[in-house]
Amino acid sequence: MRVPQHLTAALRPSGGEFALTFGDADGGLLTAGDLAGFEVLASTNLLSWVTLTNALALTNGQALLIDTSCTNLPERFYRVIEH
Numbered sequence: 001m002r003v004p005q006h007l008t009a010a011l012r013p014s015g016g017e018f019a020l021t022f023g024d025a026d027g028g029l030l031t032a033g034d035l036a037g038f039e040v041l042a043s044t045n046l047l048s049w050v051t052l053t054n055a056l057a058l059t060n061g062q063a064l065l066i067d068t069s070c071t072n073l074p075e076r077f078y079r080v081i082e083h
Helices: none
Strands: 005-007 018-024 038-043 056-059 062-067 077-082
Touching (some): 018 077, 038 062
Antiparallel strands (some): 005 018, 056 062
């Protein structure tokens, strides 16, 4: 069963990477097994998308997306797909 996700405000830690947490909108906690069902894609132009591998971690029942490859990009777009 897929549940809508609630996204937090994006963060730009001091290293320049992009970070964002998300979790089930109904307040349910995600587990490590749930992370395998998510795919993260990134784009600089909304036309060409690349899959970010190893970009998700689990923190306090929420997924943590960290993109360390965006530090020199003026903008980047993300998709999180639940399979």
